[in-house]
Amino acid sequence: MRLLRHRSARCFRARHGRLIARHGSAQTRQRWIPRLLASELAGIAVTEPHGGSRPAESRTCVVAGLDGTWRVTGRKTWISRLTEAAVFVLFFRAPDGGLAAAAVDATEPGLHRQPIPPTGLAGWTWGVLDLDEVTICQEDVLNGDGMLLLREHFAGYRPLVTATALGGAAAVFDAVTTRLSARRALGDLPRLRDSTLITLGRTHVQLATALLGAVTASHLAEGGHPAAEPWGAAAKAHGIDTADSAAAELALLLGASGFRADCQTAKTRRDLSGLLYADGIHDSLYRTAGKQHTATKDAAGVTSVPTPRDRLASVAMTG
Structure with a gap:
């Protein structure tokens, strides 16, 4: 999880400035x-x-x-x-x-x-x-139509927000596993319950796969793929939902100390809660992604969005 945390937290401080760099x-x-x-x-x-x-x-x-x-x-x-x-x-x-x-x-x-x-x-x-x-x-x-600039920008920006949120949840994961390992070393915990191990294993997979979705969305955005916008919307909604629920479940493994106001885990949970609403209500983002599955066909029978095979091919080419 430390690798996930550090890579996810790569700065996007100047990301909004990319609009100026590309279109100014x-x-x-x-x-x-x-x-x-x-x-x-x-x-x-x-x-x-x-x-x-x-x-x-x-x-x-x-x-x-x-x-x-x-x-x-x-x-x-x-x-x-x-x-x-x-x-x-x-x-x-x-x-x-x-x-x-x-x-x-x-x-x-x-x-x-x-x-x-x-x-x-x-x-x-x-x-x-x-x-x-x-x-x-x-x-x-x-330069350019404002709506197109906005849609293009957030197709690339949302995966970065998602990765940052997942990095925050990964930091909670590391804090929990470090604390549990220390308590076992001191003899405070003779053994970890099966439910604790299941939570850790499930959370690790959830965070890693959500990050892979964000990486896919980022690749599509960088390549200008037509599926970049729905991928970015879905990856953001799913990734932050995942990060928020994972942090909440992991915090329980810290016991009462995880709910102190000065606890970093508690602060991270507040931040993740804010991201549930920031940059788009998730119902709207999921709806954006869902539209591609009900797109109408043109006269030639071609859908207005790429097929799953096309999307995977794009990821392979841009990766």
Whole structure:
């Protein structure tokens, strides 16, 4: 589990910055990529008060100025890295009515923050981001349709979130097995119950296979495969469900010490509980994945999504 924990925790600190790296203008890339590579953070602002699952219905909109700039006004909610981000990738409704995205300097005077203490996920600040006529220059607007950029981005981002959650659960696994081994060495536990061994064996397999699903989703996303989005959605929902339930079951093996407020296991469980809701309600993610199994066929009898054999072939080629 230690290998799983360390590999799963590989940083995705600049992951939102990949939108800038892939779709930003030359000026925008030159401005932000060196700073992100130097460990500054990028945030992403998509969700709005009326719901995060409907980005196409964004109410954050821009007004075109006479000088060619845009002025954007609106409210974004449940934003992570609220005060730490150096730049936000902001999604909004463009003058033509479509969804667009731009790199917005976090020091812009029209940005106003309202931090909200979360129950978990407390590594970075989190809360509401208000925009009051924030200036956007044309070179800051990312190239491409905003909805396509968003879908492509989260197809690759969700597997990283999943791997991080599984790494947290793997850390709980290591803490539990270390504690049990120490108690046996001291003679506190003459033997481990069969139910304990079964829990450890089952949890190990669950975490490892969930990580394999996340790796598959990541491979598909990196290769631009059409199945990347449903794979990422399903892998994220399943992986975090798995991590959360595994950590809860493992914590029982620590006894009362696993439920102290200052216990790292208790903190990890709070974080995993937050991830059950962050980045998409899991029913919605499972529904996204389920759509591929009921896709209609075109006139030639070809389905709009790849067959399982095609998906496995893609994994082999990209691996």
